[in-house]
Amino acid sequence: MDDAAVLDVGGKTLVLTHDMIAEGVHFLPSDPPGDVAWKLIAVNLSDLAAKGARPIGLLLGYSLGEEAWNRAFVEGLRQASAHFSAPLLGGDTISMPPGATRAFGLTAIGEAGARVPSRADAVAGDTLWVTGTIGDSLAGLRIAAGEVEGPASLLARYRRPEPRLQAGRALAPLVHAMMDVSDGLLIDAGRMAAASGLALEIDLARVPISRGYADLFGEDLRARSDASIAGDDYELLFSAPASEAGRLSALSQELRLAFAAIGTASAGSGLRMTIGGEPVPLPRSLGYEHGIS
């Protein structure tokens, strides 16, 4: 169960996705409850963004906790729901046994346009692109953990990520393959390669990092490699024919969102990494592995 589900209803294309998070795995009891709520919504909306879909509703499965926690969670839900124009339509609330690990689920329903890209749509010869910058959420995590000091903007990339909904809708008609980067740029690119039945090559030197990330961790290849295997970016990874470069550049300016050309697709299989054209070995871990992929 990887991509979001696509359903045709009355001539419209619905996109449906469901993500679940558990205490101690996806969030800590000490995390601000409003941020947990925001992230639960953002993670699901990022799946819609990758399909070029606009959110039309959310359903929540909530396990009750301490009252102040519940209140703050609901406030975060309300904020994210309003911010992303994604109305909360319903759901379920349950009480867990005392001391139980709490878990939440969210279903997001979106309406897609005429074309719904998948991660399996890359074509040999395509250029591989990524939106925005990679690694800011890692920086935010290290700030949240008290390991480094850094600006609130990086902390926000970790706590209150902004799925690329507008970019996803604009890109869907132009791209071949598209997916969101949630578990790490390299592991997600590897999944795109496998789903498309192609080889993908990523030039590490071209992986886009932010000024803030560079200030904290430098901008050498080690810093870029760390960024590429960290998760929670919620950027879009997409492939497009080289002939689309002009339209993509115009769209990037219109959206005020950078698109970085980081690699290419070719016949073959698997993920390869290069630095300025020279092959380098992949890191041992490419990103966050789920229990079942």
Add this chain to the structure above:
Amino acid sequence: MDDAAVLDVGGKTLVLTHDMIAEGVHFLPSDPPGDVAWKLIAVNLSDLAAKGARPIGLLLGYSLGEEAWNRAFVEGLRQASAHFSAPLLGGDTISMPPGATRAFGLTAIGEAGARVPSRADAVAGDTLWVTGTIGDSLAGLRIAAGEVEGPASLLARYRRPEPRLQAGRALAPLVHAMMDVSDGLLIDAGRMAAASGLALEIDLARVPISRGYADLFGEDLRARSDASIAGDDYELLFSAPASEAGRLSALSQELRLAFAAIGTASAGSGLRMTIGGEPVPLPRSLGYEHGIS
């Protein structure tokens, strides 16, 4: 968050519902995993049935357990999905920390007809009806717990309930209010009364019980009262004008499913119980109360 959500998409009416279940609350670690899966699906489809909707898809949020348990759960999912023609479209699988209370969520998406009844639609003067029989799931629970011996058919009503999907679709255009009976006939009727802003009166002597239930627990008023406050029936409770009695009777025969007239709606508020017309006090507990109603 009570009724299922209703969404208009491309001239079609979608019904969406999400229920969550947790180990130790809604199921026991010793319950057969395939039955837990079946029930998770059935509970959600019962919400669709009450809206007169036909299932078009399911999304699952699953927390991994022991391997044999996972396999048996997936097999139960597969069976229920095929039995109810409700395809599993996707979802999410997570690993919980060791020893954690496991929780599952299911979203069901259905397509409704031209009329989507709600629990708030009762009209003064309506007759109150319930499909099938009440209390069989209670009997099944007592058999499962080893408290009584009884037939497999009653155990199945508890373990593998059959939501009234076909009846719900046929009833939706005829009825005023409709809802499923999941937490107990009396508590659910009380919710219909509150949502409709009316008083509902139920004649306990007319609450339909099965031959099997009567064989185990008798058919006196105490037995009927116990049945009326037990949950997990997944029958449909509906109100309709007295003038519809003929069409309802014909439909009942066509569906080979009994409809019992158990009461009436009138101006006022709250739930009243009678026995052959004589008012009797309500039981102290009317059924299963959720953490948040």
